[in-house]
Amino acid sequence: REKAVVMTAEDMERVLRRIANEIIERNRGLQDLIILGIQRRGVYLASRIRKILLESEGVKLPKGELDITLYRDDLAVLSDEPIVHSTSIPMDVSGKTLVLVDDVLFTGRTIRAALEALMDLGRPGAVQLAILVDRxxxxxxxxxxxxGKTVPTAKSEVVEVRVKELDGEDRVLICEK
Ligand code: 5GP
Ligand code: MG
Structure with a gap:
């Protein structure tokens, strides 16, 4: 059940431009940067950020993807934990600055799993995190x-991130589960 719109299409556009600009400020010259999207919607956000960086700085950054989902523990001994199913990264990460992009940050466990997988691949120079909504x-x-935006939520709520590539529109909503 939809409760409130927290970002319109224009808000999302503005926020992604601001994040792209902050990435530029933090990483002058954009050298040795790789933009890594976390499946599924993080990948679309990552590709939009890359597009903005290409248009404004003329730099085409390499991209990659991490596929991370919750592992359901059927025995219910442990609670569900995110596991990395696959990583698709075009080059050696050693010495590179990796910018992880995801739609929503919640417990932090998905990012922890991502960091662990990245450390197994090599020794990045730095890892930075870009998030659309912190709930x-x-x-x-x-x-x-x-x-992008802090959106305080109850645990009974979810943030619905819609992207036009998958959902036909750009919009962020709070919904009751
Ligand atoms: P965490 O691992 O930090 O608990 O959860 C973050 C991951 O789960 C992200 O990959 C995100 O896509 C997904 N997630 C957690 N809560 C929400 C939510 O309220 N809305 C959406 N769209 N994704 C969520
Ligand atoms: Mg996710």
Whole structure:
């Protein structure tokens, strides 16, 4: 059940431009940067950020993807934990600055799993995190470097991120589960 719109298409556009600009400020010259989207919607947000960086700086950054979903523990001994199913990264990450992009940050466990997988691939020079919506309820000390918007939520609510590539529109809503 939809409760409130927290970002319109224009808000999303503005926020992605701001995040792209903050990435430029933090990483002058955009050298050795790789933009990594987390499946599924993070991949579309990552590709929009790359497009803005190409248009405004004329730099075409390499991209990659991480596929991370919750592992359901059928025995219910452990609670569900995110696991990395696959990584698709075009080059050696050693010494590179990796910018992880995801739609929503919640407990932080997905990013923790992503970091662990990246460390297995090599030794990045730095890892930065870009997030569209921080909905709170963190369980680990993980914070975004680049953030679209903080949206306080109840645990009974979910943030619905719609992107036009998949959902036919750009919009962020709060919904009751
Ligand atoms: P975390 O691992 O931080 O608990 O959850 C973050 C991951 O789960 C992200 O990949 C995000 O896509 C997904 N996620 C968690 N909560 C929400 C939510 O309210 N809305 C959406 N769209 N994704 C969520
Ligand atoms: Mg996700």
């Amino acid at each position: 709170g309820h963190r369980e680990l000390p993980i914070q975004p470097d680049f953030l």
